[in-house]
Amino acid sequence: MPPLFAFPRNPGMALDLDWVMRAKANAPAVDRRVAALPGRRTVKKDWQAAWLCKAVSLIDLTTLAGDDTPGRVRRLCAKARQPVRPDLLEALGMTGLHVGAVCVYHGMVAPAVAALAGSGIPVAAVSTGFPAGLSPFALRLAEIGESVAAGAQEIDIVISRRHVLTGDWQALYDEMAQMRAAGGAAHVKAILATGELGSLTNVARASLVCMMAGADFIKTSTGKEAVNATLPVALVMARAIRDYHDRTGFRVGFKPAGGISKAKDALVYLALMREELGREWCQPDLFRFGASSLLGDIERQLDHHVTGRYSAANRHPMG
Numbered sequence: 603m604p605p606l607f608a609f610p611r612n613p614g615m616a617l618d619l620d621w622v623m624r625a626k627a628n629a630p631a632v633d634r635r636v637a638a639l640p641g642r643r644t645v646k647k648d649w650q651a652a653w654l655c656k657a658v659s660l661i662d663l664t665t666l667a668g669d670d671t672p673g674r675v676r677r678l679c680a681k682a683r684q685p686v687r688p689d690l691l692e693a694l695g696m697t698g699l700h701v702g703a704v705c706v707y708h709g710m711v712a713p714a715v716a717a718l719a720g721s722g723i724p725v726a727a728v729s730t731g732f733p734a735g736l737s738p739f740a741l742r743l744a745e746i747g748e749s750v751a752a753g754a755q756e757i758d759i760v761i762s763r764r765h766v767l768t769g770d771w772q773a774l775y776d777e778m779a780q781m782r783a784a785g786g787a788a789h790v791k792a793i794l795a796t797g798e799l800g801s802l803t804n805v806a807r808a809s810l811v812c813m814m815a816g817a818d819f820i821k822t823s824t825g826k827e828a829v830n831a832t833l834p835v836a837l838v839m840a841r842a843i844r845d846y847h848d849r850t851g852f853r854v855g856f857k858p859a860g861g862i863s864k865a866k867d868a869l870v871y872l873a874l875m876r877e878e879l880g881r882e883w884c885q886p887d888l889f890r891f892g893a894s895s896l897l898g899d900i901e902r903q904l905d906h907h908v909t910g911r912y913s914a915a916n917r918h919p920m921g
């Protein structure tokens with residue numbers, strides 16, 4: 603398998619418990635920082651269309667439903683290859699736009715790989731007993747291997763929330779390291795399920811431990827928790843990524859996921875990334891949106907940018 607990304611993978615490092623325990627997040631300061639983002643730093647007019655196209659290229663276009671079928675996945679993959687109507691792309695002077703990946707359950711990996719053949723779009727599989735992550739550990743590791751064998755190039759694993767809630771950082775580190783090893787060459791995104799971790803300080807510590815254990819990406823949520831991606835959590839995770847890069851030189855990606863469905867919200871997340879980590883972290887190898895319906899709203903906003911009119915949401919189906 604050719605390397606997915608241009609820079610060296612995060613190899614991980616020994617668990618540094620002193621560093622983990624020093625990590626803290628001051629919730630009121632985090633809230634103040636993110637409250638300033640939406641009004642102050644969003645991009646305008648033509649730049650907005652360019653950034654919306656950028657956002658499309660960063661989407662892990664997702665379907666994670668119990669009634670997924672190969673047909674639904676094939677339609678989603680067709681949308682992944684051609685995410686925006688050709689007439690709109692032509693008016694915007696844009697060619698070759700596609701999403702970052704297609705994200706599915708294990709059973710849908712094979713149809714997705716077949717439907718995306720030759721496109722360069724990787725398939726990401728959610729794994730390890732997604733979304734709760736409570737199946738036997740050996741089965742969770744085996745599931746990673748099965749999805750890689752079926753052709754997934756990216757594996758989105760879920761961590762055991764109890765290791766965070768009980769402060770068992772060694773157990774979290776060991777689990778993450780074994781999951782990374784089970785993925786082989788496939789890139790591993792560690793889903794923290796931040797809505798279930800109890801505090802922003804726990805989010806900061808879990809982020810660091812997963813990166814120390816070799817996560818290629820850290821991801822906020824499964825989309826199935828009561829609270830999924832939020833800006834305060836994104837800020838805390840982005841700063842953990844920055845600290846890890848400053849200290850080790852290795853880049854780890856960020857994936858906010860769950861509940862991001864509006865184009866304007868996507869632009870705020872990208873503003874946060876630009877300000878906290880720089881433009882390098884606004885590329886598909888270091889940033890993804892995990893989203894099932896965001897693309898429809900972005901296409902609708904691009905339609906408005908080109909035609910001056912808002913079309914009905916049902917004119918931008920996902921599959």
Ligand SMILES: O=C[C@H](O)COP(=O)(O)O
Binds near residue numbers: 824825861892896
């Ligand atoms: O990882 C992706 C999420 O499951 C998608 O969540 P969403 O359906 O709220 O966009």
